[in-house]
Amino acid sequence: MPFLRLKVRRSHIIDDALVELEMIAMERALDLKKQLVVEFEGEQGIDEGGVSKEFFQLVVEQIFNPDYGMFTQRQDEVTVWFNPTSFETEAQFTLIGIVLGLAIYNNIILAVNFPMVVYRKLMGKKGSFEDLADWNSTLYNGLKDMLEYTENDLEETYYQTFRICYTDVFGNNLFHDLKENGDDVFVTQENKREFVDLYADFLLNKSVETQFKAFRRGFVMVTDESQLGTLFRPEEVETLVCGSKNFDFNELEKSTEYDGGYTSESQTIKDFWSIVHSLSLEDKRKLLQFTTGSDRVPVGGLSHLKLVIARNGPDCARLPTAHTCFNVLLLPEYENKEKLEDRLMKAISYSKGFGII
Structure with a gap:
């Protein structure tokens, strides 16, 4: 069969896509590398590209809606990020990884606003302090100011320990110790770099490890035999997914x-x-x-x-x-x-x- 065929109901598009793509991934994973042909149940029409495009639009629109709970979006940032406290299964994150890979294979541009660190992580790299710049510019600038602060009163000025506070999607404050007994260890001139690196590592890697691993697994199912990782930089993979920025x-x-x-x-x-x-x-x-x-x-x-x-x-x-x-x-x-x-x-x-x- 030269095509990857999906039959889904509009009213259950995520559930149906998840079940079908899971079955295909387990039984005939190579089919994920075929051209996608989508049929909406109960609707006439041959998919000459338009129906597949609508399928991608509807999936992305639903799965990236903050109300769905898989991804979050801060009001001061235009990017979306993995919800570390999501109730959704790993399979749901695998699905969106597969969708991202299928979009590349089928030349479909997705309205997805990931920060660049997502594409770096898809290429096998880890998120680091510099990646915070477009992930959360306010936090990045605050930590950068701390790194550039040279006075001896850093401990008194910042009064920051190795215990950090962040909020979940419901606005609840959550605490995390970046090292053992973190609330007893103050940030000083000597350990501030360690603090910043551990902070970035927690936010960009450890706190979303389960969700991102599942997401990357789905992406790799589709792209593992391609040359994406060796021929393309993260910025170029973003262009393949999200399109060009040249509005001519x-x-x-x-x-x-x-x-x-x-x-x-x-x-x-x-x-x-x-x-x-x-x-x-x-x-x-x-x-x-x-x-x-x-x-x-x-x-x-x-x-x-x-x-x-x-x-x-x-x-x-x-x-x-x-x-x-x-x-x-x-x-x-x-x-x-x-x-x-x-x-x-x-x-x-x-x-x-x-x-x-």
């Missing part, structure tokens, strides 16, 4: 195709691109999210996105809609540029863009 909308305009009567010379299309090129980066990301289901740029740039803009009837009051699974923007032929801009901005600001297919 001139590339997107050149590669966009038109349908339903539109051409690149249609006045509505000319107005559309004039509006798009004047948008802020934030609004451009909203437009990508609206039309494709992700605000990420594919590896290789926006010219690889294969956007289609289709005419969706004559001038009317309706907002533009989108079939995100197929990167299709349905755009009525509005009577003027002002109306087009008003409707487009409303659409990308208040809707996720899922059209009815």
Whole structure:
């Protein structure tokens, strides 16, 4: 069989994917390296890429939702992290590792905001103090200040012992001794480096060891025979998963195709691109999210996105809609540029863009 076939129910997408992928991983692990074909139970339609893309979107959206309890997100940081007190099974973390690997194999960009240390750890490295910089910049800067503090009164100034306090997802304070009888050992000029290294090691490695091992196990199931670990740096693996950071909308305009009567010379299309090129980066990301289901740029740039803009009837009051699974923007032929801009901005600001297919 040339494909990896999954049949899932929308209402039980995580449970169904977990059961099927677990069975495949145990009985025929090599199938994980085949192209994914997804079928939603009770729905017609052949998966030519769009259904698989929607499957990934739905899984990521659900599993990374803080309410689901597997991952946490601090308000002052944009990244997500493993919940060290998660009630979910290791199998759930293995599943998201498999999903990450499958996304790479199937050229699907995921809306996943991991700090770089996750990709370093996937490559077999351990999290260290420097990795705290984008994991928790406030903590990193505080510890960096401590390391750079040269006065002899460090113990009195910081009044910090080797017992640390952190909070769980419910806001409860938890305590951990970085070494035996940690609350009796004060941080001094002599041992501050040891304190910082032990602190980082606990937060990035030991506190989430069970969750991360399961996650990495799933990732390796899919990628073990590839050259990811030897040919790619962690930053490049992040790009494979999350896409490029180069938002060149001139590339997107050149590669966009038109349908339903539109051409690149249609006045509505000319107005559309004039509006798009004047948008802020934030609004451009909203437009990508609206039309494709992700605000990420594919590896290789926006010219690889294969956007289609289709005419969706004559001038009317309706907002533009989108079939995100197929990167299709349905755009009525509005009577003027002002109306087009008003409707487009409303659409990308208040809707996720899922059209009815």
